[in-house]
Amino acid sequence: MNPIGNLNKIFESRIRLGVMSMLMVNEDVNFNDLKQMLxxxxxxxxxxxxxxxxxxxxxxxxxxxxxxxxxxxxxxKIGEKAFKSHLAALEDMIKFNK
Incomplete structure (x- = not known):
């Protein structure tokens, strides 16, 4: 089965992907810092x-x-789980297409 179906559409946007990536490694981030970094x-x-x-x-x-x-x-917690699943699906896609 092609793992592309396991990708989360919410994270297809580079901005949402960036926000989630930043929040995974920081306890919290303020609006202006997110705006500047992205x-x-x-x-x-x-x-x-x-x-x-x-x-x-x-x-x-x-x-x-x-x-x-x-x-x-x-x-x-829901966001963390969803984002980790999305990352795992990306990794599976890379492995699937080798």
Whole structure:
């Protein structure tokens, strides 16, 4: 069976793939850091974050640093499991096509 069917469509976007990769190795990351590291606009990043949040893959934490709002994101257990499965499917695809 071709492992391509095991890929998660949510992670097909390079931006969502980047967000998940960053959240896998960091406890949380704030909006501005994500935007800077991924080199995307506010609106573009926000729409991808909304997709990840609505699928239960990330959690949004809103707070303040002094008087400035600070929004951070972290990966959920569901998100971690889904992303690891996606990575495993990518590895299986590479092995399948050798």
């Amino acid at each position: 080199e995307v606009t506010d609106g573009n990043l926000a729409s991808h974050l909304t997709t990840l949040e609505s699928n239960g893959y990330i959690k949004v934490h809103k707070g303040f640093i002094g008087r400035k709002t600070n929004t951070t994101y972290s990966i959920t």
